[in-house]
Amino acid sequence: MSYFNPVEVLDRERLEELKLERLRNTVDRLYQTVPFYRKKLDEVGYSPGDIRSLEDLRHLPFTTKDDLRENYPFGLFAVPLRDIVRIHASSGTTGKPTVVGYTSSDIRTWADLVARTIVAAGGTKEDIVHVAYGYGLFTGGLGLHYGAELLGATVLPVSGGNTKRQVRLMVDFGSTILCCTPSYALNIAEVMEEMGMGKEDIRLKAGIFGAEPWSGEMRREIEERLGLSAHDIYGLSEVVGPGVSIECEEKNGLHIFEDCFIPEIIDPSTGEVLPPGQKGELVFTNINKEGMALLRYRTRDISRLIPEPCPCGRTHVRMERVTGRTDDMLIIRGVNVFPSQVEAVLMQIPGLSPHYQLVVDRVGSLDVLEVQVEVSPQIFSDEIKELEALQRRIADEIQSYLGIGVKVRLMEPRSIQRSEGKAVRVIDKRRI
Amino acid sequence: MKVRQISVFLENKSGRLLEVCRCLARAGVNIRALSIAETADYGVLRLIVDQPDLAMDALSRELFTVSETEVIAVEVPDRPGGLAEVLEPLHEANVNIEYIYCFVEKSGESALVVFRVEQVDQAISALQRAGFTVLPGEKVYNI
CATH class of the missing domain: 3.30.300.30 (ANL, C-terminal domain)
Incomplete structure (x- = not known):
């Protein structure tokens, strides 16, 4: 197995220590710097230094999408705006957009996370990474872009749309890794076939597909028609963007990069943490982010954690591929x-x-x-x-x-x- | 003795039949016979044309869902009881008819009827034994 960052195979004991230290620092820092969190933490009777074990996380308050909207645009930033070097935002089709800010250190961490995902999908610096996620306020395009550059691969920043041109570039430039949503990958396959070409005309070996739920059957269809190995990538802009978790070559769950995010599974109706292995709503806490770090952010995505060790050697816990959202149910x-x-x-x-x-x-x-x-x-x-x-x-x-x-x-x-x-x-x- | 019939899947939306006909017109394909089977949401257009290959190509290129079916074309005497006489031998040979429709043009003194049956070869020999003329594809396309 190859990996990008040695932290991916850190032994569990040291990983737990790292998580605890980073969690404690994050919560105490948010208490000092973000009035929203100070108020919320005061409400549950928290005082700095109260985090003594990872178990204490479950006593902290949740953060929701509504909290982000109510603090629009910069209310949850944990550093002054002059230290923010990049802003992304959601489309805001169902209300005010949710806004996220990154420091230059955050941008480096994020690129490192994405580089890990590309390597997990079999990528190396020799690859030509075709990024067909949208560029702009959406985190997909630029997220994959910086990760691929950090890895040293050759990046094609095509962005989304103009599917015939996507196919032509893929053929002419010999793209080896395709990054886009799974539904768009199928659209590309279809247009390629209409143009009278097939998988023998392209050189794709892997696909990094995410940003929407998809089934195992759809994976097989994409792999068959594009002749590649499809990997599910997971992420959400509120937490960082793409690069929260990725499927390794085992394709049995996605490794969550626990040195940066602590996952929990809760019962969406009661908010109670569910026992290991049970299915429920995914919740993430940022423990390695400066610009904006969220405590127990409710993703509305439904999954379960797979605590058993993975044969690939990565020690980070896996999550089952997201099969739905509490809000598209x-x-x-x-x-x-x-x-x-x-x-x-x-x-x-x-x-x-x-x-x-x-x-x-x-x-x-x-x-x-x-x-x-x-x-x-x-x-x-x-x-x-x-x-x-x-x-x-x-x-x-x-x-x-x-x-x-x-x-x-x-x-x-x-x-x-x-x-x-x-x-x-x-x-x-x-x-x- | 078999005739190639082209079938097209059409949603019940205004203008779809027109688009099929325009597509065939651009390809220079002439329609010999047609029928439509319909449900509430969609229909199946069945066509006999003079140049089946050209028609299949043109329709597939424009992303219509098309398929080819083998049917038989039989000369039926144009008088009372004519169709019954043709159905008689098919019934005796236990041939099940899926659907039939007629050509606009006549073949001499007879009407021309298209049969879609489950057992095509059995039907052809039963009709020929009973003395009916089953027209070969080439002849039908060029009527």
């Missing part, structure tokens, strides 16, 4: 449904394309879930009874896996909008 007639669950069912049916959309509506007082799928030439039958049988089969499989009845609508190819970043999987027309 649909409640259909009282049943919890995640788009990724529907995706997993669809991808098990041969010939169905991974492009799908869920439309939720309320007819009278009843929720109706329509699953839109595209009819590829491979599964198209000339006979209506065959097409109806296909619709029934999809509906039956979803019924048996998820326990809800759905209406399946067959669509023409390319009629479901293609993703150039995060795919839109759900359209909720209910007015509640």
